[in-house]
Structure formats: structure tokens, C-alpha cells
Amino acid sequence: MNKSEIPHLLRGDQNPPEKLIVREPLVIDDFKRIIRDMGLKVTKQRMGILKSLNQGRVHVTAQEVFEEVSQEYPDMGFATVYRFLRKLTEKNFVTEVRLGGQAARYELTPKQHHDHITCVRCGRIVEFQNLEIEQLQEEVAVENGFRLTHHVLELYGICGDPNCHQTN
Template sequence: MTNVTTIAKEMEEALRADGVRITRQRAALLKVLAGADDHPDANELHRRAREIEDTVSLATVYRTLSALEAQGVVHRLAFEGEPARFETTNAPHHDHIIDLETGEVMEFRSEKIEALQALIAEELGYEVVHHRLELYCRKRK
């Protein structure tokens, strides 16, 4: 089974656990979500899912995304000034750089940043359980 198929199956199981029926429309959306290597918003997911199953409605996309988020298998990313974007939760931890000029979202991981966050939390008497880091940047000229 490919990674996309495995991820889609995990999302399908999460929906079923939430009492959501797996229709052709939802299966198309799950396939698109599982195969996304970017951070699409609901409209883009809708467009891509309709390429597979032309009866997918935007309402189905929103309802399905909400159920997937509630089950913890999809992250809703709310970047400043942008519509919410989505990614599956199966990827290793990473942070994001958002290009303010193009809207492009890039993933990165820095052990230096991770270590510094843990050190700061420890100095204040805490342990990092979860965090999200977003850097809003412009290209240097």
C-alpha cells in the first residue's frame, strides 16, 4: 500500500469513528488530502477533488475537514491574512515560513530552534508539549 493510500485509509477510519459515512465525494477528498504536498485551502481542495469526482460540493469539503480536524488527523493552519489551509498530521513536526509577497508556505525544521524553545520553557519551569512556529518573511533584495 502506498503512503497516500495508507494516509487516506487512516483518515477514512477517523471519519467512520466519528460516525461519518464514506461517500465517493469524501473518498475523492481524502485521496486529494493524502496526496497533497502543499498546504491547500478548502477551495483548492474542492477544485482538486472535483477532478476525481465532479459531484463533490464545497459544503462536503468543509464538513469533512471539520470532522477530520476534530479527530486529530488534519491540522487547520490559520496564517495571517490568508484563508485557512490544511495538512495531515502524519508528517514529522515542522514549522512554516510564509512568503508575504507570494503567499507560498514552506516547511522547515531547525534543531537550534527546537532546543532554544525547550531551554526557555525549562528556565520558566515548563516542558514544551506542542508548539507551532510561523515566520512571515520577505525575500532580501
């Protein structure tokens, strides 16, 4: 095993390598930049929504975002959340996930595309990537004379989690 593969704490280094430094204060500026890049004004509401999406659980509903941001800014309406989530989705900063006939769920668009497998009993959502499936989807599209733009792949099953039981 090469020395560089040993975690810095075990190696006894004085300081962790630079890339492990957490850059807390920059996050807020990142949000501002995202909003400005969309040609929109920076408001507390929009900052709160981005913060909620960033540090909260993934796959949240608009209602959940609303409730979370409301804690900090009590006088805030649904409409603002829906409006901004729609903009974010249009600009692809956020991805909308729809499961069955339920309310849409949102997540900051991940760098790597992935799909979801959801437990029908406890509601737990696990992300996965499968390039073979992606490739086969392309082939199916071509076979049927389509140029593929996007897809929805949601698997449903029962998970083996020991805590899985009417959690949700």
C-alpha cells in the same frame, strides 16, 4: 564508497530493491482504513478529499480542495469539505495551518513536526525543522509556569527564488 550506497540503476541491478517499489493500488485502501478508523462511513466525497490532500500540493485551502474534488464529483458542497477537514483535524490526520487573517490551509499531518517560512512576495512556502527552537520554546513555557501543548511558528520573508515575483 560501499557498493550498497550506489543507486541501483548505476549498479546495474536487474531489479530495484524492494523498498523502492511503488504501491499505487494500496493507497485507496489506506484512505478507506483511515476513514473507518475514525468511526465514519466511506463515501466518494471523503475518498476524493483524502486523495486530493494526498496527491495535490500541500498547504491547500478548503476552497482548493473543494474545486479539485468537484472536477470528479461535480455535485458536491463546500460544507462536506469543511465538515470532513474538521473531523480530520480533530483526529490529527490533518494539520491546520493559519497564516495571518487568511483562510486556513491544510496538509496531511507529517510524521516529522515542522514549521513554515513563507515568501511575502510570491507566496512560496518552505518547511523547516529546528530542534533548538523547539527546545527553547519548552524552556520559555516552563519559565512562565506553562505546560506547553502546541505552538505556531511562521516566519515571513523574501525568498531568493529567481521566479519570485508576483507569482501569487
